[in-house]
Amino acid sequence: MPEGPTHSTGAGAGPPTGTRPTGPDGATGPAGADRRRVTIGQDPRRTGHLHDHVGQTQAPTTPATPAAPGPRGRLADRRSTVDALLRHSPAQPLFRLLATRRLAVLAYHGIEDPRTFALQMARLVRIARPVSLARIEQAVHDGRPLPARSVLVTFDDGDRTVLTEALPVLTRLQIPAAAFVVTEHVDGDRPFWWAEAAFLATHGGTARSLVGCPPGAVVRRLKALPDPDRRTALAELRESAGARAPRREQLTRDDLLTLHRSGVAVGNHTAGHPCLDRCEDDTVQDEITRSHDALTSWLGGEAPTAFAYPNGNFDGRADTLLRRLGYRVGFLFDHRHDRLLPGQPLRISRLRVNSTTSRDRFDTILSGLHPAVHRLRGGV
Numbered sequence: 001m002p003e004g005p006t007h008s009t010g011a012g013a014g015p016p017t018g019t020r021p022t023g024p025d026g027a028t029g030p031a032g033a034d035r036r037r038v039t040i041g042q043d044p045r046r047t048g049h050l051h052d053h054v055g056q057t058q059a060p061t062t063p064a065t066p067a068a069p070g071p072r073g074r075l076a077d078r079r080s081t082v083d084a085l086l087r088h089s090p091a092q093p094l095f096r097l098l099a100t101r102r103l104a105v106l107a108y109h110g111i112e113d114p115r116t117f118a119l120q121m122a123r124l125v126r127i128a129r130p131v132s133l134a135r136i137e138q139a140v141h142d143g144r145p146l147p148a149r150s151v152l153v154t155f156d157d158g159d160r161t162v163l164t165e166a167l168p169v170l171t172r173l174q175i176p177a178a179a180f181v182v183t184e185h186v187d188g189d190r191p192f193w194w195a196e197a198a199f200l201a202t203h204g205g206t207a208r209s210l211v212g213c214p215p216g217a218v219v220r221r222l223k224a225l226p227d228p229d230r231r232t233a234l235a236e237l238r239e240s241a242g243a244r245a246p247r248r249e250q251l252t253r254d255d256l257l258t259l260h261r262s263g264v265a266v267g268n269h270t271a272g273h274p275c276l277d278r279c280e281d282d283t284v285q286d287e288i289t290r291s292h293d294a295l296t297s298w299l300g301g302e303a304p305t306a307f308a309y310p311n312g313n314f315d316g317r318a319d320t321l322l323r324r325l326g327y328r329v330g331f332l333f334d335h336r337h338d339r340l341l342p343g344q345p346l347r348i349s350r351l352r353v354n355s356t357t358s359r360d361r362f363d364t365i366l367s368g369l370h371p372a373v374h375r376l377r378g379g380v
């Protein structure tokens with residue numbers, strides 16, 4: 001997920017109001033879109049519309065709601081128009097061609113719209129070549145590029161809908177995947193901290209470091225704080241709110257084994273999902289090794305070899321530790337393709353997507369056109 005400086009809502013990004021992209025972004029710029037004036041009413045990075053953690057507190061089977069009348073409905077309509085314009089723009093075929101020589105790693109979180117997710121996966125099988133995490137690790141190890149159109153499906157956090165909603169689709173279509181798990185939640189029913197904080201902030205919760213922060217911006221503010229301050233603020237929110245956040249059934253150890261044996265590799269996403277670059281040295285070490293040890297034990301002694309940075313925030317101290325622990329690949333959340341032979345295996349780029357992403361946007365994300373427009377708009 002990204003909210004805050006590094007985690008923008010890339011999957012929801014489109015050109016801003018009145019923006020006229022001025023030219024191709026180097027070799028991958030949207031050569032056709034640059035001459036087309038596209039308009040969108042609101043920067044989704046500010047709305048949290050497709051923030052990586054959005055949807056995880058909702059019922060997993062809630063379908064995407066149609067655009068309602070009023071400003072929100074009009075905004076959704078404009079986004080759809082922009083997505084359609086991009087997908088049918090002259091740039092799309094060129095981008096699609098270039099993308100065949102790039103690695104696409106899709107970064108999902110929970111599955112809020114199982115039906116759309118199934119359509120996305122069916123499309124993936126038609127237009128790309130799903131590969132496993134092990135295949136990428138092998139390519140890195142051998143120094144041999146992956147086949148053209150390679151794509152890996154990943155899920156961050158370990159939301160239970162990965163098991164209940166995604167796995168049946170992946171199994172039916174024989175698509176390998178990887179799930180990066182926040183181990184403190186395994187076998188429990190606590191909500192993830194960002195979902196809890198968002199709930200508490202809308203139920204009267206306050207904290208000294210959140211003074212003046214509107215409830216809708218609390219998670220972003222918390223992610224930007226030094227980690228000890230984030231933990232203090234969470235404790236204060238719990239103390240002061242008028243209600244407790246609803247419980248949420250989480251994956252169990254048995255579920256992890258089921259995923260593991262069903263072609264969904266299980267990777268490390270830290271114990272409690274802090275932004276590592278905001279943590280003290282000891283916390284970086286503790287967060288990574290605790291989850292590493294837990295996963296190794298739960299998976300029958302098989303140590304995880306893949307890591308996903310919480311919030312996508314790379315940290316050099318973590319990188320050093322991951323190498324020492326034998327990790328072969330690490331993943332960012334930067335809304336970019338990577339090379340078919342990733343140049344920095346512990347910093348592999350990923351594309352932001354979720355289960356409500358429309359067909360138009362899904363195609364332009366896969367082609368790289370959407371990420372290029374996102375960057376032209378200043379997105380990170």
Ligand SMILES: [Zn+2]
Nearest residue numbers: 001156157311
């Ligand atoms: Zn995450």
